[in-house]
Amino acid sequence: MTTWSIREVPVSETADAPEAWLLHGYTGAMNDGLLHAWGNRDFERTATEILGSMHDQKYDRKPRLVAVADDAHDAPDPDRVLGYAMINLPQQDNTHTGHVEVGVRPDHRRQGIGSSLFDAALALVRDAGRTQVTASSDQQVEPPEGPGTLAATTGVGRVAIDADGPRFLSKRGFALEQVERYSVFDLPFDPELMAKQRAEAEAHAGPDYRLVTWQSHVPEEWIESYALLNTRMSTDAPLGGIDLEEDVWDAERVRTLEKQYQERELELLVLAAEHIPTHTLAAFTCFMAVPNSDEFVHQDDTLVLKEHRGKRLGMLIKAANLQRLAAERPTVRRVGTWNAEENSYMLGINVALGFRPAGGSGEWQLKLS
Ligand SMILES: CC(C)(COP(=O)(O)OP(=O)(O)OC[C@H]1O[C@@H](n2cnc3c(N)ncnc32)[C@H](O)[C@@H]1OP(=O)(O)O)[C@@H](O)C(=O)NCCC(=O)NCCS
Known part of the structure; x- marks a missing residue:
């Protein structure tokens, strides 16, 4: 049985630093999840780009956590990172809220890793005095209206309630406040x-x-x-x-x-x-x-x-x-864009230009008591 520990990704000076193996594991786990969610590499990120974002925390504090498979030797192997949590805590405005993204490598899901990452992330959000938390779930196709779907509180847009992300978030009390459409324009x-x-x-x-x-x-x-x-x-x-x-x-x-x-x-x-x-x-x-x-x-x-x-x-x-x-x-060859499903003016322009629907996301919110 796999056991794991939750660790914070250190903000190293460069992506070559010895301790940056956790950053590489974080990047690998995120990219694995993105490939699984989308079936392409358009959203893939690099460790250097992620580290560059972590270096600037003036307007957002950005703790990054990883679930690391336990190993008696603590080998610096990025493949030991099984999942990640990204936490954004605005520092100037919107200091009542925090945004959390949790992802687990597809081969390691349904063992409790996502739950322990989420619990650790939520503890950081609470410690920062936040009274709400937001999260997103991705989908390759927006499901047609019918059983097994959940509509956003806006009344526009749906997610499949049994998909990994929606199921995980709704079980934790999050409300689906908005659905975004992802569209692609081909050149x-x-x-x-x-x-x-x-x-x-x-x-x-x-x-x-x-x-x-x-x-x-x-x-x-x-x-x-x-x-x-x-x-x-x-x-x-x-x-x-x-x-x-x-x-x-x-x-x-x-x-x-x-x-x-x-x-x-x-x-x-x-x-x-x-x-x-x-x-x-x-x-x-x-x-x-x-x-x-x-x-x-x-x-x-x-x-x-x-x-x-x-x-x-x-x-x-x-x-x-x-x-x-x-x-x-x-x-x-491709431009990707995100718009709220209820943003009819922007969507109208995009559709007229030739953007085609290519999936979307659910935007979720949980009020913390
Ligand atoms: C959502 C996500 C993070 C969950 O990760 P996970 O590691 O599978 O999460 P958990 O294992 O803690 O819980 C998932 C399910 O596995 C079950 N589970 C946990 N331990 C288990 C075990 N040992 N054996 C069998 N099932 C188990 C949980 O009860 C839960 O089941 P449920 O959905 O019926 O409640 C993962 O599916 C993922 O990365 N999805 C893509 C990103 C995403 O949508 N993130 C959520 C929004 S931030």
Whole structure:
């Protein structure tokens, strides 16, 4: 019978440090779970990228736990790591909440490892004085309505109640507060159709808007305006029943994240719409390129400020950034994006552009007494 111990992953200086075998085990267990959940390697991560995130804990405290198979010699073998827990504890806003992700290597499930990781994670969340905890469960396909499914409290979207994640979380009292749709856009695309969609949106938006682009480093000219977009992003995208307050961004926080992303070798392709009369940014969209794939990018945030909605800026910025992606990163074959199932405006744009449904997630919340 396997026995295991729960340990915290040390924040080593580099991924080559002797104690970093726990970090490599954490990474391996996470990647095993992702491959099992999705049947592809698009979300696979590297130890260096994970460590880079752990180095920056200014705005989130980030304990990472592992379940390590007991071994009399305590051999520094990453394969001894059977499961992991990721805990995020916001430090500036939303200090009432913590986010937990628990994963167990598929071959080692149903032995109690997930439960002991979860208990240890929850103890950290409680010790930090948090009154609620959130978690997610992934699914390759959203099940059709019917028996064996659970609907989100929003009324939109479902998960299969007997799948590993939903079963685990609902047994622990979590409520399914939202379902997200994952969608994939395949490249190359029809350039004429994309140009037409962009031109129509441009005509509708009118002469008050002009597109500006940058990569990972925000030009000083736009940093305050970009920080405001990020603040609004925290509450303007639908949150379902998830209890989160505004998460405030300023220039310092934007620069801190830039440094973190540089260490993690994550690259951004940001495209924004300037509102010319006020010289402020009205909207933005962003791709995130990852270090271990030149075929896959994440669609990161997209937002049109409330006061600029209804002018097709959403379609304009997304079509323009896809054109730019094809020109600047010709090896990219897939863009992956996440949207709340009730976010009909964003989903409408994505579907019109050619994004296809490719699974999703359940977003869960537990109030702690
Ligand atoms: C959810 C997950 C973490 C559970 O991990 P796990 O190690 O299988 O969890 P446990 O073994 O503690 O519990 C799972 C089941 O195994 C059962 N079990 C525990 N020990 C057992 C044993 N020795 N023999 C047989 N069954 C056992 C538990 O009772 C539980 O059964 P239930 O679902 O009928 O209640 C795992 O399935 C996983 O990694 N899923 C993907 C990621 C995910 O969805 N995470 C959850 C959201 S954060």
